[in-house]
Amino acid sequence: MANKIRVATTSLAGCFGCHMSFLDIDERMLQLAEAVEFDRSPITDIEHCTNCDIGLIEGGVCNSENVHVLREFRKNCKTLVAVGACAINGGLPAMRNFIPLEECLTEAYLDGIGVENPQIPSDPELPLLLDKVRPIHEIVKIDYFLPGCPPSADVFWKFLTDLLEGREPSLPYELVHYD
Amino acid sequence: MSKTFTLDGKPIPFEDGQTIMQAATAAGVYIPHLCHHPEFTPHGSCKLCNVNVNGRNCSACTFPATEGQDVLSETTEINQDRQKITQMLFVEGNHFCPSCEKSGNCQLQGVAYHLNMLDNHFPHFYAERKMDASHPDVMIDHNRCIFCTLCVRASQQADSKDVFAISGRGINKHLIVNSESGQLKDSDIDAGDRAAHICPTGAILIKRTGYTVPIGQRIYDHKQIDQVSLETEHESHG
């Protein structure tokens, strides 16, 4: 058991769709579990990752907490992987980049339709929003990219088995898609 | 004996006046391209079709074929550079495939798939670009424009109109519309125009036609762009 590959996963500004797709590897998960153990991940409830081999990041970076989590992963994962469209180019959350943040916050919390008790949330517990949603490669160094919205279960399987079996990961044409 | 040049070591016959692209396509060899379309005057701007001719980089779509040329196209280095040029187009605009009606049928995406592009590599420009949904049938999403000028050429050469032009300089280039208001609704465009259908990306779209083809059956879901391109363009060049 000691030489199992440790994998951590997280979702930043994402929808957990990539995680759901990962789970779609279905019964192959059992096969994977023989070689892999999960560190920080929604699957385990471990809060902080430590000394991992692989970190899978879903979602782009939209707020300060995303930056902290991403940095924790970079620090603790030998191989860091951008998973899905949002991690790679900001994805759908990045479509707010067309609207200045000031307008977004004003609309949502101050003068939008149906806003009661208008105020910008200011609790120090809340992460602040970045002015733009960014792909994760603009914040930390990324080793591999798995495109797709979400990447299919086969993409996860192909990538992880390549890595586990010591091959340079590669995706055939059928597995490369951006949607 | 017809004249020939070699493309990646293979002899390609050509006739005088043909470009490298025309001769290669006619011979069933694909060279990646975005701004080129066999029906319209070659433009030579996207630079995806750059090939090495006797040691010098040239655009295959505009460079004339000549006897004995030694042309390299499918080398690892050239394809890596093509991938980088494609990535430049992706970071210059705002290309969010999951929310684009053209996804699956988009040539920019198709070329990127073909080149096994997995990320955008460069820092994004976060360009502030607008949409023009003023016309009842045709819309422009400037976020996806790659300045290939196919709509400009199609409007002039196929539709005998002059609906589009590229304005501005350098990184500030943008597509403009020939109408008093600058909006598509006041232009001569018609949903049946060639110019409304020629866009290789999702920048010019026909309204109410999106997502009609299910995922898995779209153009580039299973067929690579080289195959699609040769099937559709071979005839015009042949």
Add this chain to the structure above:
Amino acid sequence: MESFIQNLVETHSRRPTRLLAILRAVQARYFHIPNQAIRLLSKELNIPTTRIIGVIEFYSFLHLTPRGRYDILISDSITDHMLGKHNLMDYLSNKLSVSPGSVREDGLVSLDNTSCTGMCDQGPAGLINGHAITRLDRPRIDAIAQLIDEQMAVEDWPKEFFEVGDNIYQSDLLLSSRLTAGQGLQSTFARGLKETLSEIDHSGLRGRGGAGFKTAMKWRFCAEESEQERYVVCNADEGEPGTFKDRVLLNSYADQVFEGMTICAALIGAKQGFLYLRGEYLHLYHKLENVLEQRRQSGLLGNNILGKDMNFDIEICLGAGAYICGEESALIESLEGKCGIPRNRPPYPVSQGYLNKPTVVNNVETFVATANIALHGGAWFAAKGTEKSQGTKILSISGDCLRPGIYEYPFGVTIRQILADCGAHDVLGVQIGGPSGTFISNQELDRILGFEDLATGGSFIVFNSTRNILDIVRNFTDFFAHESCGFCTPCRVGTSLLKKQLDKIVDGHGSAGDVVALEELTRLVKNHSHCGLGQTAANPIIHTLERYPDLYQSQLKKISYEPGFDLNASLETARRMANRNDAGAHLAQVEE
């Protein structure tokens, strides 16, 4: 406005090829090109509005929104920076209460940067309503501010503000030539046209714009074209930062320039010539028009030149702020009233140039040389220089030296000799041929000028050891990103990416892989761009990376990666709106 536009269009014979000149006139009158003017022009010239808007948005000196009635542009050349441009710009901006890049609220004055105005030996320089202004300093700025406050017409400002000196320090074959109007042409006819082309061939003259194509060969190719309608174009779009020798030639040797063009016309059989004068040299326009008029009256232009069966005339066309128009096919597009976008080649201009007719495009200095070769013969010219680079070259010297100005040398001269002559001390390096040329360090001063070693269009900028190489490279890299025409992907996107990546490194946000990423970009932009601009845009980075690799490496942090943007600043809007300033409301640029 309607009658103004109609008259203007009539003056230009309703020719769409004159669009640039027409738009310059509209801009001068209305301080922008109003929408109504665009629509009127579209109707009168029978061209789509999109073509007019495209041209306006392409050229820096044309605007869709109003500029101030006093429109001030300050030259952003590295030489202007070395002469204190930055401080002066701040001073001017304060004095006039207008920030660079904007128009003052009352609409009276606007201020902006502009690419090198070709006054590097007498900067800091600028343009006021298109007129060159030199030797800017605080007293002069005070005076300018007062004149603007008084709303004095620019025409009535003190003449010395607009004085432009020749500053010729060293003359050789060309600059010491006393060729008088008509002499070269008379010799040409006396010797015979074919024989004169042979003399030019024997002179070994190669184009003086920098590319160095053999002049006689170009002219012969053009003459051999079956199409009979042919053109001669003089490229006076001297936009390479640090170059100003064409300005001096046009100021004091204009007859020789036109003589060279006329000889070319005789040899290739052209009836029409154009002098494409960069917009920044507006101050030369009337003077040059007068020279042309004198030549017409002396029978050197017009019908039956020198009583021979030769008709030829020359028209001056002004540019409107676009470096790319120095590229010959872009220049031809601009002459045709279009955006200056380089054409696909082949076909080359000698077979399909202006209006797709055979066209010779040569540099100002090349025409001066041919006029003199026609008079003195090829051997006279070939006696100077080296085996591969015959004749002399005129240099524009600026930067850290005691005597910036114009110097003419036989090819083969060492850089060390030139530096001694212009009074340069404590030299760090020299930019030869401008930003698109070659940067050499002080370890290479025995290299020579010539096509076999350091080819040059004439720009020669000296830097002493107080200068920061990365500041220089950044200025040049910004220049190319600003001047890229945007036609092809590698240059349009690549030059802006180069700028971003260089800024990241120079601003201290670079880490381990960032120099490699910069090198990768330089290779892409150089190898895949459509024209010379893109192919040379990365030269400043490439040349200094080769010579000072440690300088770049020392900018990098010893971490694996740092964002290329200011992380903490990107929280500023949210911080302000949430009214927070606690520790959690900030982000360090790199992880502690």
